[in-house]
Amino acid sequence: MEYASLGSLPVELKVLISRQFDDASDVRSLALTNRATYLAFIGSESHIVKATFQNQTNPDVLHDVLAVALTMQTKKWSRDVRLEILRKYFSGNPLIHTTKWTLSNFFSIQRLRKQIQFFVLDFALSALSEDPSTRDEDILPKEPTMWESIRLERTFWRFELYCNLFGFRGLRDGDLPERLNVNERSVMFFNKFAAYENEQLGCVRDYLIERISEPFNDVASHNIEYSDVKIGYTNDYAVPDNWFKEGVLTWGLEKIHDFICTETYDERFEHLTEYPPCDSHFLYTGLIHANNQSSKEALELQQPFSPDPDIGPRAAWAWANCSFSNNSYFLKSNWYFRQRAYVMWDSVRLTEWKLLLKPRHEAPDAINAPIAFNVEKSREERLSRSRRQQLYLDGYTGYWAAESDMQLKQREGSNSNAEGGSRSN
Template sequence: MDSKHSEPSPLESLPVELVRLILSALPDVISLQTAILSSPTFYRPFVRAQSAITSHVLLQQIDATVLPDAVLAVSASRLQTCDETDRLELVREFSRKSLGDKAMLPKTWPLQEAVAIAKLHVYVDGFAHKFAAATLTEPPFAPAESSPMPTQQESLRIHRALYRFETYRHLFRVAPDALRLDSLQLFFRHYSTFENEQLACIHDFFARAVLLSLIGKVSDGTFETTINSPLVQNLLLLGLEGLHNAIYRVPGNLFADLPPGADLFRPQSFLYAGLCYANDSEIHITLNEMSPQLQELHIRKPFFADPDSGPLEAWKWAYLEEMGMEFVFNRARRSLRRWGYVLWDRWRLDDIGVLEEPFEPW
């Protein structure tokens, strides 16, 4: 009896070099992981060039200027839970080595590390789109018939702020009062005031999204009285993946997909308190009273050297007559944070003419 042999698939007959080119052209790391696990045809060529292929795909998915922030967030997620004293030391060490020294990123990435970064990036990218769609339709922007699109630099800026949110969440997820009181030294001092105000914009965006899921409609008065509630702050503590699941996965039921044992009413002020501590209580003069040298000292060098002046100029415009003890997360600037004022390019700010008149706090 003649034995029948199955014909090899066209993929199996491809040269190894061509298979590697196909893998390198995949749009994201999760697709790469799926491909190599689906068939030996992909797995075998991948193994001998995995670092090069993985690194290429990762940098296609995540911009190189955002990657340091992504790595920080993933690294912070791996900090161990321990008692207060040890936790404080862990956070100090992380702040010194990862934030202060800005360790050089590797030139190549193992698949496991790239997958961890790529999984988080899915939520970062999704929330970046939602943030832009929500804020770019708020006054002073004109209502648009279709969703306005951020520029690439604006989108990357939002990505960095979202990664910063996730990093903070992991560093201070079990923060006792001692950690919070020291948060200026541990975390916020490594960022400029306008970068910390960007994080404040993200905080307010998430707080409003949580409240919308809870009560359907949020007036300014309701937002003002509930933003620091234990319920809202405990929900923000869930992080990007948890917030996505809680807000969007089960419409109308914010509590359906929470982790087991989650206590949403325990005393907690999380990022709200942290942003208050981002200010220096010893600065008793206003921004416009400071010399250029003093301004540079208290605004601080940004963690990311933004090539666009929009965020810095917007922040200076908003805080020109404010004392240094109120340079971040000021209540009178909440209306500005609603449209994400420190996250846009200078051309967009000039286009709406918002910087032409002095800011009038409410």
């Protein structure tokens, strides 16, 4: 009995087979099998890639993924381009037909998806490591449910969308004067979401600030030039004064991932040199202004942009903000709960924690949580900055360490005669 070879199949069958995959590498491998399959792929690339993309994407995160894909394909940024992307995104109409479906674009999205999967797992493990109602360590926490994972993933995609619209991607095209200001971002972006959805974005923001702190602090505590612009590094927790760390968030998740995976000072400094922190009011200020024109009662009833079958996130937000009457809902006092991703979880998990049964004022928060900042570290930072500033004034750049394990370089145009040392990582 003879079997038909793949190349001998009708074009329609080749295309149908290609559409069954859920990985870009598999599609490429099949297309390169022989000349016939390659020609079939070229003739139907858009249909094949679109189907493969849909096969691997959860329908409940699809809209946000497609919006990010749209921004990744944008080559020239302007104010009008941003407004048009936001209009398409918030219209609720399917974006599947507005995206250019090429295998190259699919590979870019798939690469970003892997980074987001890393962050989702890492954040979930960190957030669930402690019971927020008792602050006791949870050695064997239950894994995130399907909908808890969806909320986490969707929020990371939404963070990436915000980065692509207002972060470093647009700055490379030099259109800073045309970017939307804070008030415009509130109207065009933040206020389109329910308050708890913005708090979910705040959870991701605080988590990322914490994750970049180690590599960022390594550079900020040793680099001589950084002392001249007074970059602090001891405040490891996510509060308003992390302006320079906030600027790192503008890079987007791929570059943030690469940065937190660095191991040496030189690698970390290279990242900060290639993509210098900018726009210190990038996300924090937007979250501060989010939903601030609505009463708390109205916000509790506001419909979310993304439907959610569980009352948990909305109930958690209402509980955490029930005793506050100001017009800003991104509160420092809720930092500890954002660290625990409190608006990401199902009502069943919140009930098991018994968190919402406690009056808000009796629950732990950022004011009494064990934070990295202390008097001794503050003193060390001031001393480090003072010594590095003096070296900078004396005409030096490079690496400084209290243990005299230094590598100093004379600044161009300076007249210093001091000798530099050596440094090991």
